[in-house]
Amino acid sequence: MSVDVLAALPRLAQRLGGEGAVLAAAERLSGGASMETWAFAVEAPGAARRDLILRRRSAPFDPDASRSISLSGEASLITAVRATGAPAPPLVHLCDEQDGLGECHVTQRIAGETLGRRIVSDPRFDAVRPQLARQCGEILAQIHATPPPAQAGLKTADFLGELARYEEVYRASGAERPILELAFHHLKIHAPEPAPLVLLHGDFRNGNLMISPTTGVAAVLDWELSHIGDPAEDLGWICVNSWRFGRPDRPVGGFGDYSDLLEGYEAAGGAPVSLKRLRTWQALGSLKWGVMCLMMYQSWAGGLEASVERPMIGRRVSETEIDLANLMEAGL
Amino acid sequence: MITHPKAQELTTAVARWIDELRPDLDPRNAFLARVSANVLGVIGRELTLGPAAQAAATERLTVLLDYRGTFEELNADLCRRLRAGEMTVETPGLLAALKANVLDQLAIDQPNYRHEGSAPP
Numbered sequence: 318m319s320v321d322v323l324a325a326l327p328r329l330a331q332r333l334g335g336e337g338a339v340l341a342a343a344e345r346l347s348g349g350a351s352m353e354t355w356a357f358a359v360e361a362p363g364a365a366r367r368d369l370i371l372r373r374r375s376a377p378f379d380p381d382a383s384r385s386i387s388l389s390g391e392a393s394l395i396t397a398v399r400a401t402g403a404p405a406p407p408l409v410h411l412c413d414e415q416d417g418l419g420e421c422h423v424t425q426r427i428a429g430e431t432l433g434r435r436i437v438s439d440p441r442f443d444a445v446r447p448q449l450a451r452q453c454g455e456i457l458a459q460i461h462a463t464p465p466p467a468q469a470g471l472k473t474a475d476f477l478g479e480l481a482r483y484e485e486v487y488r489a490s491g492a493e494r495p496i497l498e499l500a501f502h503h504l505k506i507h508a509p510e511p512a513p514l515v516l517l518h519g520d521f522r523n524g525n526l527m528i529s530p531t532t533g534v535a536a537v538l539d540w541e542l543s544h545i546g547d548p549a550e551d552l553g554w555i556c557v558n559s560w561r562f563g564r565p566d567r568p569v570g571g572f573g574d575y576s577d578l579l580e581g582y583e584a585a586g587g588a589p590v591s592l593k594r595l596r597t598w599q600a601l602g603s604l605k606w607g608v609m610c611l612m613m614y615q616s617w618a619g620g621l622e623a624s625v626e627r628p629m630i631g632r633r634v635s636e637t638e639i640d641l642a643n644l645m646e647a648g649l
Numbered sequence: 650m651i652t653h654p655k656a657q658e659l660t661t662a663v664a665r666w667i668d669e670l671r672p673d674l675d676p677r678n679a680f681l682a683r684v685s686a687n688v689l690g691v692i693g694r695e696l697t698l699g700p701a702a703q704a705a706a707t708e709r710l711t712v713l714l715d716y717r718g719t720f721e722e723l724n725a726d727l728c729r730r731l732r733a734g735e736m737t738v739e740t741p742g743l744l745a746a747l748k749a750n751v752l753d754q755l756a757i758d759q760p761n762y763r764h765e766g767s768a769p770p
Binding site (some may be wrong): 331493494495496498499501502503506558562563564565566624625626628629632633635636638639640642643645646649 | 657678680681684685687689691723724727729731732734736737738740743744750751752754755758759761762764765766767769
């Protein structure tokens with residue numbers, strides 16, 4: 318079903334803003350393969366302008382096959398994590414048939430910067446940058462302490478399960494990459510002991526964080542990969558070198574140190590996680606990203622996607638290979 | 650075979666043209682144009698660095714496996730042995746050879762990618 322979002326937004330603005338409300342601005346921010354993000358604003362007589370974000374699924378969704386949760390699941394999730402103090406953007410509206418927009422929700426638009434490279438290098442963030450890793454640790458502890466909302470339909474993943482799932486995808490690709498082979502075997506025999514499972518964000522990295530130049534982490538975005546799993550998965554993912562944006566010397570997102578992340582996590586009530594455990598999950602993160610790059614190339618090679626971006630991402634596998642080689646050389 | 654213009658000069662010319670167009674494009678196409686210019690960069694580097702990288706990789710695998718073969722044969726055999734756990738991070742020379750190979754590949758794919766082994770900024 319094709320939807321003309323720009324045509325439907327004025328009606329939504331009226332519904333959200335009440336009598337006399339108008340759509341003041343609307344702009345598509347990004348379009349992934351299956352999800353669109355729109356920024357829009359609602360103005361009503363005698364009320365302050367409201368800046369909002371619409372997240373909308375633009376391709377059919379199979380909740381059983383997909384790793385993503387539904388947008389209504391995401392809505393229940395961000396409401397739940399906000400109750401424990403984690404900064405998800407407040408939910409404003411879960412769209413229904415009356416809106417004619419398909420599957421989508423509306424949240425407040427939080428001001429700040431999400432572009433990883435700017436966050437790690439722009440002088441505007443110099444003052445706040447040293448606090449970010451600790452804040453990330455504190456926020457992750459809050460997320461991990463949240464009781465998972467039943468209606469979110471979250472799946473469960475553990476280390477060996479994730480490793481096996483990505484190895485299967487790699488095998489099916491027919492690729493022969495020695496460092497990925499070595500990493501699959503190495504991580505299998507060095508898998509961390511299972512830990513009590515918690516609610517995870519699932520894609521907690523520099524790029525999905527809204528950063529304010531004055532207060533630091535203002536919001537955690539993109540909850541669609543949330544699942545139940547090992548706390549070290551989220552802690553390791555934000556340390557994957559692919560999202561350090563040219564600053565490998567600052568392991569947490571290109572802005573901070575491991576010790577700040579882990580200390581913030583513990584101070585906010587998270588169960589202690591060793592650096593060794595974090596680095597093992599970080600290695601699995603690099604391996605997963607490498608396999609995802611292969612998958613994106615394959616979606617082009619198989620004719621599913623036509624964008625030039627897809628085959629080019631296939632050339633990012635080598636970045637994950639050097640990162641994995643460095644981790645294994647360092648004994649993880 | 651002709652000597653001029655070299656294939657790399659042709660890719661450079663197209664990449665420059667794409668860069669000229671970029672400011673006039675909508676955000677999505679500006680992004681794809683930047684990706685396309687990067688693609689031409691990869692092709693250019695593969696043309697100049699690829700043959701030597703492939704030869705060096707084959708030589709490293711020859712030393713590691715102790716027999717001669719094509720790159721494809723040696724690489725497939727190495728992958729099989731790694732998967733079976735016959736060679737591991739403990740195998741003398743293994744990580745050094747794999748790292749040297751991937752650094753050559755990275756010099757083609759993303760020469761500006763900075764990793765934990767990169768020199769400080």
